[in-house]
Amino acid sequence: xxxxxxxxxxxxxxxxxxxxxxxxxxxxxxxxxxxxxxxxxxxxxxxxxxxxxxxxxxxxxxxxxxxxxxxxxxxxxxxxxxxxxxxxxxxxxxxxxxxxxxxxxxxxxxxxxxxxxxxxxxxxxxxxxxxxxxxxxxxxxxxxxxxxxxxxxxxxxxxxxxxxxxxxxxxxxxxxxxxxxxxxxxxxxxxxxxxxxxxxxxxxxxxxxxxxxxxxxxxxxxxxxxxxxxxxxxxxxxxxxxxxxxxxxxxxxxxxxxxxxxxxxxxxxxxxxxxxxxxxxxxxxxxxxxxxxxxxxxxxxxxxxxxxxxxxxxxxxxxxxxxxxxx
Amino acid sequence: xxxxxxxxxxxxxxxxxxxxxxxxxxxxxxxxxxxxxxxxxxxxxxxxxxxxxxxxxxxxxxxxxxxxxxxxxxxxxxxxxxxxxxxxxxxxxxxxxxxxxxxxxxxxxxxxxxxxxxxxxxxxxxxxxxxxxxxxxxxxxxxxxxxxxxxxxxxxxxxxxxxxxxxxxxxxxxxxxxxxxxxxxxxxxxxxxxxxxxxxxxxxxxxxxxxxxxxxxxxxxxxxxxxxxxxxxxxxxxxxxxxxxxxxxxxxxxxxxxxxxxxxxxxxxxxxxxxxxxxxxxxxxxxxxxxxxxxxxxxxxxxxxxxxxxxxxxxxxxxxxxxxxxxx
Ligand SMILES: Nc1ncnc2c1ncn2[C@@H]1O[C@H](COP(=O)(O)OP(=O)(O)OP(=O)(O)O)[C@@H](O)[C@H]1O
Ligand SMILES: [Mg+2]
Numbered sequence: 034x035x036x037x038x039x040x041x042x043x044x045x046x047x048x049x050x051x052x053x054x055x056x057x058x059x060x061x062x063x064x065x066x067x068x069x070x071x072x073x074x075x076x077x078x079x080x081x082x083x084x085x086x087x088x089x090x091x092x093x094x095x096x097x098x099x100x101x102x103x104x105x106x107x108x109x110x111x112x113x114x115x116x117x118x119x120x121x122x123x124x125x126x127x128x129x130x131x132x133x134x135x136x137x138x139x140x141x142x143x144x145x146x147x148x149x150x151x152x153x154x155x156x157x158x159x160x161x162x163x164x165x166x167x168x169x170x171x172x173x174x175x176x177x178x179x180x181x182x183x184x185x186x187x188x189x190x191x192x193x194x195x196x197x198x199x200x201x202x203x204x205x206x207x208x209x210x211x212x213x214x215x216x217x218x219x220x221x222x223x224x225x226x227x228x229x230x231x232x233x234x235x236x237x238x239x240x241x242x243x244x245x246x247x248x249x250x251x252x253x254x255x256x257x258x259x260x261x262x263x264x265x266x267x268x269x270x271x272x273x274x275x276x277x278x279x280x281x282x283x284x285x286x287x288x289x290x291x292x293x294x295x296x297x298x299x300x301x302x303x304x305x306x307x308x309x310x311x312x313x314x315x316x317x318x319x320x321x322x323x324x325x326x327x328x329x330x331x332x333x334x335x336x337x338x339x340x341x342x343x344x345x346x347x348x349x350x351x352x353x354x355x356x357x358x359x360x
Numbered sequence: 361x362x363x364x365x366x367x368x369x370x371x372x373x374x375x376x377x378x379x380x381x382x383x384x385x386x387x388x389x390x391x392x393x394x395x396x397x398x399x400x401x402x403x404x405x406x407x408x409x410x411x412x413x414x415x416x417x418x419x420x421x422x423x424x425x426x427x428x429x430x431x432x433x434x435x436x437x438x439x440x441x442x443x444x445x446x447x448x449x450x451x452x453x454x455x456x457x458x459x460x461x462x463x464x465x466x467x468x469x470x471x472x473x474x475x476x477x478x479x480x481x482x483x484x485x486x487x488x489x490x491x492x493x494x495x496x497x498x499x500x501x502x503x504x505x506x507x508x509x510x511x512x513x514x515x516x517x518x519x520x521x522x523x524x525x526x527x528x529x530x531x532x533x534x535x536x537x538x539x540x541x542x543x544x545x546x547x548x549x550x551x552x553x554x555x556x557x558x559x560x561x562x563x564x565x566x567x568x569x570x571x572x573x574x575x576x577x578x579x580x581x582x583x584x585x586x587x588x589x590x591x592x593x594x595x596x597x598x599x600x601x602x603x604x605x606x607x608x609x610x611x612x613x614x615x616x617x618x619x620x621x622x623x624x625x626x627x628x629x630x631x632x633x634x635x636x637x638x639x640x641x642x643x644x645x646x647x648x649x650x651x652x653x654x655x656x657x658x659x660x661x662x663x664x665x666x667x668x669x670x671x672x673x674x675x676x677x678x679x680x681x682x683x684x685x686x687x688x
Contacts, residue, residue, distance in 0.1 A: 251466035251467050252466060252467055252469040252470070255467045255468070255532075256469065257422060257450075259453065259454040259458075259459075259484070259533075260451060260452070260453035260536075261450075269480070273472075347471065348470075348471060350518050
């Protein structure tokens with residue numbers, strides 16, 4: 034298992050190097066930051082000074098090496114637009130995104146699994162059929178539309194919940210949380226639903242189909258023949274056997290939640306890194322874009338790594354094959 | 361058969377199972393009657409699709425919808441169990457009736473240690489605490505011949521061979537001390553070398569506890585060695601039922617006669633095996649009259665028009681118009 038973990042970690046490292054190259058290449062191929070940073074009235078001296086300050090006068094490999102060296106230390110240079118260190122800008126914004134993604138993911142997993150199990154057990158009931166039909170809407174409606182509909186209904190028509198922003202936040206020093214104030218929690222509801230709805234329906238449909246498959250297995254029949262209670266048959270025996278594929282997809286979806294936060298954050302003007310990224314694109318703020326790319330890929334890669342390790346925790350058969358050819 | 365004073369553990373009377381399908385209602389089990397006494401083994405044989413598993417599943421209440429019991433009654437130790445509520449039926453399963461399936465590789469939950477699967481069953485049915493359940497689990501594993509049971513209690517199913525897994529399955533079926541075990545082809549999926557061991561084990565344990573067994577199998581050798589009585593099924597009906605010696609050596613139903621002539625063991629001494637021509641009809645197009653008549657060497661007009669009556673014959677009963685060639 035250790036060998037497996039090391040191998041996966043190495044693969045993750047390669048992935049990050051490649052993403053790093055892509056992120057870094059943007060510096061050379063996308064727009065001209067100098068143009069954006071300096072207004073119309075600029076002198077050649079200004080340009081030259083800024084070029085040196087940003088390290089843009091160095092040759093490509095040197096710049097790439099510097100970029101990597103900085104990236105490892107969490108240093109992505111200076112934001113072209115804000116003139117402050119990118120790490121500072123991002124770490125200010127990150128808690129908002131992580132809280133939103135976390136709450137969405139928890140909602141998606143809890144409701145996705147519960148509804149998936151329910152619709153599988155009550156396969157032909159009207160409630161299960163209704164949920165399945167509704168879930169088609171959840172899968173097919175684009176995120177921004179769901180967001181706008183929710184805003185229209187709950188913010189504009191009913192006036193129950195705010196339509197934008199993050200509400201009041203509490204500063205914990207290194208983390209600014211919106212989870213501790215009432216307005217913060219209220220502001221979180223609509224964006225979290227918007228962001229998590231697609232993932233929830235996806236998880237639900239997956240859990241359902243996996244459950245239906247598992248419920249056909251001999252060991253479920255045998256569990257029934259042993260007179261175990263339905264609760265035990267469904268949750269102890271069946272659900273656990275659906276977890277490996279469910280965790281795979283859920284893990285990928287967690288990455289997707291963080292990435293798709295861009296859209297939700299834009300719709301709700303949520304002050305997270307997604308919104309920061311959108312604004313960075315608008316102003317060709319390449320250091321911010323590069324840092325965002327790296328951040329997202331680190332998250333994707335680490336989630337995948339955790340998912341792979343979870344397999345071992347769940348399925349004892351994998352633990353045996355560790356030294357063999359197991360992937 | 362002579363009426364016995366002892367009450368049978370399992371008594372099935374005129375059991376019918378129906379499956380509504382688009383082609384109409386199928387009857388995979390039709391008017392089936394048999395008894396099993398305490399400590400006795402009833403062998404159930406018949407071609408693939410004859411309805412053996414359906415019968416077993418009906419008895420333990422595990423028919424997959426839309427299949428359902430449509431008539432008759434099933435009594436366990438005198439109590440009807442075919443019309444029980446879901447929850448009451450669940451308490452009968454495992455506690456009163458144990459079941460052993462064909463494939464030990466798929467019968468055990470791969471993600472749970474075998475000890476846990478045992479203790480959950482024991483805790484479900486017996487008034488014991490966790491420690492006692494654990495002890496009982498170890499004892500049950502020892503009884504079925506798992507070496508070093510106490511150490512292996514936390515092993516997962518994949519750490520056992522097929523034969524060992526079937527032993528675990530038998531331990532699971534017997535751990536709440538049921539009065540009846542239904543074993544549906546318990547050795548078909550196993551290596552030939554361990555088949556005899558498993559059958560011997562099942563037989564010994566049930567003898568010791570007085571557990572009745574309904575043993576579904578294709579293997580006439582197993583029937584000859586283990587069963588007390590044998591029921592021969594054909595197209596969902598009982599063709600013949602009787603003491604194993606009688607049925608194997610002097611069958612009365614033409615189908616059983618053909619079946620025995622085609623089995624190496626029973627046809628011992630004969631120069632060559634014969635075969636019954638044709639195949640068992642599908643449930644969707646059962647012939648008129650006796651279902652066996654298209655393949656029957658002695659079929660007459662009567663057989664083509666009316667279903668055969670079940671009559672006493674050869675120490676048991678047979679469903680035939682012309683048992684041993686004579687009109688009944
Ligand atoms: N859902 C279903 N729909 C229609 N027919 C079915 C269904 N399930 C089972 N059958 C039919 O019921 C009949 C009885 O099946 P059963 O499994 O009891 O046979 P069996 O005697 O156990 O055969 P085998 O020796 O192959 O296990 C078969 O002809 C089968 O095709
Ligand atoms: Mg069968």
